Amino acid sequence: MNDLALRSLTKRYGPAAAVDGVTLDIPGGRFICLLGPSGCGKTTLLRLIAGLETPTEGRILVGGEDITDRPTHRRDFGMVFQSLALFPHLSVGDNVAYPLAIRGRPKAERDRRAAELLELVRLPGLAGRRIHQLSGGQRQRVAIARALAVDPRLFLLDEPLSALDAALRDHMQMELRQLQTRLGITTLVVTHDQKEALTMADLVIVMDKGRVQQMGAPMEIYRDPANAFVAGFIGSSNLLPATLLDRSMIEVSGRRIPLAPQDRVKTAPGPALLSVRPEDVRLAEEGLPARVTFIRDLGESVQIVLDQDGREMTALFAPRERPDVQIGETVQLAFAPGGVVVLAP
Numbered sequence: 001m002n003d004l005a006l007r008s009l010t011k012r013y014g015p016a017a018a019v020d021g022v023t024l025d026i027p028g029g030r031f032i033c034l035l036g037p038s039g040c041g042k043t044t045l046l047r048l049i050a051g052l053e054t055p056t057e058g059r060i061l062v063g064g065e066d067i068t069d070r071p072t073h074r075r076d077f078g079m080v081f082q083s084l085a086l087f088p089h090l091s092v093g094d095n096v097a098y099p100l101a102i103r104g105r106p107k108a109e110r111d112r113r114a115a116e117l118l119e120l121v122r123l124p125g126l127a128g129r130r131i132h133q134l135s136g137g138q139r140q141r142v143a144i145a146r147a148l149a150v151d152p153r154l155f156l157l158d159e160p161l162s163a164l165d166a167a168l169r170d171h172m173q174m175e176l177r178q179l180q181t182r183l184g185i186t187t188l189v190v191t192h193d194q195k196e197a198l199t200m201a202d203l204v205i206v207m208d209k210g211r212v213q214q215m216g217a218p219m220e221i222y223r224d225p226a227n228a229f230v231a232g233f234i235g236s237s238n239l240l241p242a243t244l245l246d247r248s249m250i251e252v253s254g255r256r257i258p259l260a261p262q263d264r265v266k267t268a269p270g271p272a273l274l275s276v277r278p279e280d281v282r283l284a285e286e287g288l289p290a291r292v293t294f295i296r297d298l299g300e301s302v303q304i305v306l307d308q309d310g311r312e313m314t315a316l317f318a319p320r321e322r323p324d325v326q327i328g329e330t331v332q333l334a335f336a337p338g339g340v341v342v343l344a345p
């Protein structure tokens with residue numbers, strides 16, 4: 001299996017670091033999403049791995065082998081970029097077989113492999129077409145087929161689906177995921193779309209300011225964010241300034257709130273942030289007072305927006321559990337046991 005290891009990988013442009021000391025061990029055969037806000041360094045990290053950028057510092061290892069100084073074309077990686085970079089003057093088949101042509105493989109082998117790959121990406125029989133005769137989704141598949149032509153050790157994709165409309169994008173997410181599962185290639189996808197990352201990936205790497213903030217399975221990142229950035233960036237989270245008194249008690253707006261043993265405490269007593277997902281907010285007899293400012297029916301759930309001491313909070317309820325409250329009413333909030341994460345401020 002081609003696992004990928006990064007050791008203190010850094011890329012500086014002038015004094016600023018686009019990628020800042022990234023050390024990661026990425027297990028082979030997985031589907032990994034690199035996720036983060038615009039400018040966080042995810043594209044630069046992918047380009048460093050691909051060999052399209054030279055690191056200022058650090059090493060890259062694939063399957064235990066140091067490839068840092070190896071040129072791109074000798075890394076045997078498959079790559080798909082947002083622009084796709086297909087060749088308009090070549091047929092679909094010749095586009096797909098292009099990596100074999102530059103390796104000097106004979107025509108018969110190229111045609112056979114192109115047919116095989118077009119079958120794999122569900123475009124059988126389209127080898128003779130021109131690129132401009134294809135839809136956006138079909139072009140995406142041609143780019144994917146071409147990237148797979150040489151049995152890549154790593155499959156690297158930069159925002160491969162961002163140009164597609166929502167429905168096609170959902171569909172291609174599923175196809176790409178199924179294809180990767182069948183082939184078992186270690187796959188890295190850059191995306192700024194958290195829904196895409198959470199639905200496709202085995203592992204999500206969350207980046208901010210050139211650094212890895214957390215790597216974990218989608219549920220782990222969602223349920224157990226490592227810090228306030230991840231809690232705020234992934235899903236919607238209520239983040240409340242608080243004071244942690246001890247392992248079993250936290251204070252918010254002067255009210256003491258007991259913590260459950262399952263709640264995760266990631267900071268020492270003192271100033272803290274209480275993070276709780278909307279689905280873990282409950283109404284109680286006694287708790288944290290908040291005023292209902294808005295009630296929104298979303299069909300599969302009911303969202304209640306609250307003002308807690310000048311901060312906006314949201315709570316989410318199943319339609320059957322919709323609480324009987326009115327806008328303007330003051331309610332008491334409690335949190336589901338295990339739903340609270342206490343983070344460093």
Ligand code: ATP
Nearest residue numbers: 013017018036037038039040041042043044045192
């Ligand atoms: P986006 O989602 O907007 O593409 P990103 O997370 O992929 O963002 P990068 O493209 O990796 O971010 O850029 C990270 C930082 O490095 C940014 O501040 C960017 O301006 C800077 N940067 C990237 N490439 C260069 C370059 N060639 N020269 C100078 N600065 C660069």
